[in-house]
Amino acid sequence: MTQSQPQTAPLSRAEGKQRSRQKLITATINSIAKRGFADTTLARVAEGAGLSRGIVNFHFRTKDALFLETLKFMSREYRECWFRALDESGPSPAEKLEAVLMAEFEPPISNRNRMAVWFAFYGEAKSRPTYMSSCTELDDIIHDTLINLCRTIIEEGDYENRNADIIAFGISSLTEGLTLDILLNTGAISLDRGKEVLRSHLQALFPKHFPITRCTGN
């Protein structure tokens, strides 16, 4: 990221601060992934970031604030991946739909750490609505985009009895469910397997757009 400028150049104050913040967020993600929410203490986060004990309360006022910032960071990262996949895909709605769905199973969204952290937050969501509210707004845009893609595909394919809202809802739930299954069944089910399941469902829903191309390699 900063490799195009001389590495030895002394960081300005603001840069140094920003870098420390980011180190802490990364360390938080790693700690939650490795030890779970319950055993993620500020001391361990600081240690993971290679910084001193009191530092978290300096950059983020409280532990909760650190968690919130971590979640925001992951949301931002997720959104960027999602929209990048959308932009970089082929032009047709079907291509776009496939691209964004498959992106869910690619790093950085879908390495085990990230997934574990998402579900750790989900698990505590009930008691911390603050965390979630910072996520839902972005989900709304994504969800609307998804519905529009489905709607266009349905119109193009003249699929009868396909409701865009319901399909879109189902597709994103399926993706989320697959992610969870992959997380829980350590090793047994791979990311590729997830993609396969998803493609299979797309094919059932929109047979004209997603013709049968059996993945022979699995």
Add this chain to the structure above:
Amino acid sequence: MTQSQPQTAPLSRAEGKQRSRQKLITATINSIAKRGFADTTLARVAEGAGLSRGIVNFHFRTKDALFLETLKFMSREYRECWFRALDESGPSPAEKLEAVLMAEFEPPISNRNRMAVWFAFYGEAKSRPTYMSSCTELDDIIHDTLINLCRTIIEEGDYENRNADIIAFGISSLTEGLTLDILLNTGAISLDRGKEVLRSHLQALFPKHFPITRCTGN
């Protein structure tokens, strides 16, 4: 619950003990659902059960043991509901499939408390192997049954290009994903909506078995 024994008869030691244990498990579920994992303390669990502070360590040696027993209890309950739905449904595989899937959206499996607690455990699962295995093990039988149902339906309907394993995997992931969405988007998405989405997908997958019958009267 305790059979048809005269209620006024003094409870035997074993029964009293068993009753206290169950009270504590129920209180644990309620507390996790209400306050999340992190804020569920033994003191609060005991208070919720109307019992004294030290009691948890008496019945379950440690807090972790209580959590594990709670998870086991919920697993048992889940399995019972699932197989009851299977038994009480009509005889055809399609009827059976629909029955078990819809059961996921019915109490007691799917009241908000239960859902919240499931995901709380999922959230910690990665870092707690014990939780993990307890979450996973019972799924095997259920998953096999699901695959068999799908296989039979595929054979009956002569559906081309439908792989029972993949379909079954997808269906259960979709169910789980729907549950999570319902939990996270408090109130916005109802259990009935979940059923609707699921039916819509079944219809896409197995059109001959699940003909288009727009939700009547709902």
Add this chain to the structure above:
Amino acid sequence: MTQSQPQTAPLSRAEGKQRSRQKLITATINSIAKRGFADTTLARVAEGAGLSRGIVNFHFRTKDALFLETLKFMSREYRECWFRALDESGPSPAEKLEAVLMAEFEPPISNRNRMAVWFAFYGEAKSRPTYMSSCTELDDIIHDTLINLCRTIIEEGDYENRNADIIAFGISSLTEGLTLDILLNTGAISLDRGKEVLRSHLQALFPKHFPITRCTGN
């Protein structure tokens, strides 16, 4: 206090708890007197009480609550001494007035520890009005009694131009000021010196009631 019952008798739960509470309050007083407010930590209080670290938060929920209870205890103690002096004195108003005033310079009100603690609280009063409000109500009764004593003495002695309110206010302020001086000027000024000053002022105010009896011993 509890000496009339067999000392070896096991304390009941409630008694034990109450005794621990009192130990903590006493330890708090000693610590504030010895180390001042700033260096009085819960760990040191607990140690002083011969109890474990977490104990304060068990008996009193917070450090502030402990301080409040300590202040209440001292208030109660003070009031009891004051009214005991009032009761045990001779019957005349002048005797009563002298008795209560001299009581201020007698233990337990006026050992150095108590005085130090009072002023420690006063010093922080601005920021903790809660502490003080628990004291003022009792002061009101005492102050009213003082005014009434002065009023009777003024009437008895037919002192012209003596206003009971003002005199009473002055006398109690003088007492408080003397206590502070005694505290600050370690050793230099004794409790007896305080009594002497006070008597001297009483004599000036009410010469007929407090004739000149020079303390020859000083």
Add this chain to the structure above:
Amino acid sequence: MTQSQPQTAPLSRAEGKQRSRQKLITATINSIAKRGFADTTLARVAEGAGLSRGIVNFHFRTKDALFLETLKFMSREYRECWFRALDESGPSPAEKLEAVLMAEFEPPISNRNRMAVWFAFYGEAKSRPTYMSSCTELDDIIHDTLINLCRTIIEEGDYENRNADIIAFGISSLTEGLTLDILLNTGAISLDRGKEVLRSHLQALFPKHFPITRCTGN
């Protein structure tokens, strides 16, 4: 304050330094008055002075040094007020006595901030010998002056049975006690009331010098 030097001239180093030091001392007084000793942190003092965090340790090496300088500043200020009152008063001892006593109830000695801070220091004095000595030392000259005034008045008035030492001690204790009462009973008792009480006592002690002149017009 900084002489009659042209104000727009850039401050010399020494002056700038001195100005910052004074800002910090003032901020310390305000903070102690507002928040009490315990909640007065260097960060808050710096903020109150409109300066940066590390500044206190730059100008005063430690927090304790800052407190001590603050105390010294207040002592100096107090002494200046006292002697100014002495100088500016009428020539007679009685006039001088009244002048210095009344000065205690005038700003800057007696605004609420100053009083609160004095008692904050008193509260910690017993356990901080440095504070103690700084509180006490300047009193010596003042106290001697007070005794001398009393002695002269006693001689002038030929008051029998009046001991200058004791009277002087009483008068200054009374003043201090009144100040404390005024501080503690927020709002209820005014500075004017304090003066009234003090005059009333002077009149009782030295009736020939302080004849009955009911507060006119107040």
Add this chain to the structure above:
DNA sequence: CATGAATGAGTCTTCATTCAT
């Protein structure tokens, strides 16, 4: 079987102090 007082390890948080800029 049950209670709840007591323990003490562990955690978050605050804050004086340092030091590179």
Add this chain to the structure above:
DNA sequence: AATGAATGAAGACTCATTCAT
């Protein structure tokens, strides 16, 4: 002379766990 990021020691508070009753 001043800044403010970083440090690390210390303290309040929580809570699982024990054990005498």
